[in-house]
Amino acid sequence: MAATKDFAATGESTIIGPSILINGKLSGDEDLTVRGRVEGELSLTRTLIVEPSGIVKANVQVKNAIISGVVVGNISATESVELTREGRMVGDINAPRVIIVDGASFRGRVDMGNAEPRPASERPAQRATSVSRPIVRPAAVVAPARPPLVSRPMGKPQPPAAPVISARFERSEGKPPPPPPPQPVLVGEAGKKKVLLKKKK
Amino acid sequence: MANTVIGSSITIDGEISGDEDLVIQGTVKGKISLKESLFVEASASVEADIEVQNVEITGKVTGNIAATDKVELKADCRVVGDVRAPRILIADGASFKGNVDMDVKER
Secondary structure (H helix, E strand, C coil): CCCCHHHHHHCCEEEECCCCEEEEEEEECCEEEECCEEEEEEEECCEEEECCCCEEEEEEEEEEEEECCEEECCEEEEEEEEECCCCEEECCEECCEEEECCCCEEECCEECCCCCCCCHHHCCCCCHHHHHCCCCCCHHHHHHHHHHHHHCCCCCCCCCHHHHHHHHHHHHHCCCCCCCCHHHHHHHHHCHHHHHHHHHC | CCCEEECCCCEEEEEEEECCCEEECCEEEEEEEECCEEEECCCCEEEEEEEEEEEEECCEEECCEEEEEEEEECCCCEEECCEECCEEEECCCCEEECCEECCCCCC
């Protein structure tokens, strides 16, 4: 005779408990909190919250997504996707606002749609051609790769290691200023032998 | 609340399984199998085969129900399908169409 009168009081929020597995299509117009597993397809007009114990293996269409658990699949959000510190995700994100916090793990593509229509005055010298570039590659990596080549046309081709190093640096440190231009040169001198080998090609 | 709640505007088409109580206020089609209790609330509409320990129905269910312990059809519920459980309660006001089997040895 378990009484269940009070469940209605929980209102407009759906919770998938930690031991629950849902396999199939799930759709709705309210917030959804996943502590268990959802596999298949998920579409909401509100917010999806994947808690640390939650696992979603699905193609997701939502307004907002906050991911602290595991998501495998593509997410398309009309507003925002946030990967928190505990969030792990493999798949593509398509949303105008994408937030990936330090500590989150993510593999996939990010598409924020057309670059936000900022006035040209706000933009650096860069041209619109960079829009088609994968957004994953921050501008900081692109920038240092070029000046050395221009300033030293004689030789010392850019060692391939340099962009990787700067990329790692950036990831661990958050958003440091772009690495100083001398750095790649130093690396190039240290790895002179490699450079010579390359010239022979 | 540790319970799983499928809210009233949610539609699930597929399978739900788990080891905890489940409250359905929305729409579920497919299959439900739980080791605990299922509550189908008044706003809910379920078209599924149900395998649970206990089930308490106030809403609408179409499908066969098999419970290892108890099935309770509350007033105002509408159930179409076969019900199999050692204990089956049908309240005054409940609407039900289907077979009842309380002689459960093994399901």
